[in-house]
């Protein structure tokens with residue numbers, strides 16, 4: 299039998315070129331090494347899972363724990379959930395770091411805040427914030443959509459959700475900005491902003507206990523006072539995970555989504571016309587497709603094997619870390635027809651952009667509301683919105699978990 303031709307050399311991962319367009323490398327991995335033992339830029343080793351079927355299996359596998367204590371090399375990588383500065387802040391007891399039964403208990407407590415009814419009640423406020431930020435630059439004819447639009451909208455929304463008083467929201471925005479500007483590295487700025495947020499949340503929780511309002515923190519306190527066993531530290535960790543799971547993700551949904559639309563004029567025209575007619579359907583399928591095609595969460599957060607298991611033909615040992623590459627799974631041709639094509643009308647679209655299994659994104663209804671409101675308003679209010687930079691020159695953030703642009707310069711007719 300003739301020798302099989304050897305596959306082309308494995309592409310380089312985690313370079314700047316890779317950050318700008320990781321999809322060809324992910325296609326190679328899916329094809330040749332769908333479950334691959336890889337050294338990450340931090341030096342930590344982990345399995346990368348790139349096929350859709352394996353990704354779904356891994357995300358819901360009871361033998362894969364979210365508790366960093368199960369990592370074999372615990373001192374090297376414990377606690378890395380993708381949230382910058384988190385370890386230094388002792389805010390570890392949150393949903394993305396725990397397993398049942400604690401996970402079930404804490405998730406039940408917070409899930410009331412994200413029912414379709416509660417989220418729908420946020421729609422007028424999200425629209426008001428969206429209009430306010432667009433008003434801020436609409437008369438100028440140019441803007442950086444990340445800093446002036448995608449960034450402030452989610453942070454003020456989460457502040458409202460948590461019950462951060464209006465007078466403190468600008469401080470909160472500044473601390474959050476420091477965190478994402480410095481990425482996941484152990485820099486002074488990150489540690490300082492986490493410390494500030496932690497101190498502020500502790501005070502706010504204390505204040506809400508005395509003066510409850512109609513907000514999420516007051517709801518969590520009420521639940522814990524009714525015997526649901528939520529410690530003060532758990533309440534602070536819950537606020538923290540909502541802030542950081544719900545903030546940069548949504549920034550990047552709006553940023554990556556707007557960028558994708560600007561690079562696909564025919565898809566954008568379709569959506570623009572549909573929104574102009576007051577329809578919601580294409581907006582809904584369109585935002586899901588933007589999440590599939592270039593979503594904000596490139597890799598799901600860390601998981602650790604608590605039993606020997608097999609995934610995509612590879613043996614995973616107890617203590618091995620596993621990272622599911624959502625961005626690769628969502629372009630798997632075994633699951634999606636013509637996966638590299640952006641098709642806002644796509645209906646068969648069970649993408650993994652919000653994860654899968656018991657850690658499925660609890661904030662998905664809110665993210666959808668924000669993404670749909672932001673993109674629809676941009677297309678309606680700035681109908682000739684255009685990219686004002688060479689795509690080659692745009693810079694992507696270098697983090698492992700999140701995928702998003704540093705800036706997105708646009709131009710339009712001032713209004």
Ligand code: HEM
Nearest residue numbers: 393394543544547548551598599652653657659660661665
């Ligand atoms: C487009 C925006 C968003 C995307 C793409 C997204 C994506 C995800 C993904 C992939 C996971 C699962 C991670 C894993 O299993 O490793 C997740 C979990 C989570 N998300 Fe989101 N998210 C978004 C917005 C939000 C918002 C707005 C909030 C809340 C305000 C939020 C709160 C959470 C929380 C608390 C979890 C942990 C749930 C659990 O462990 O049970 N997310 N998200």
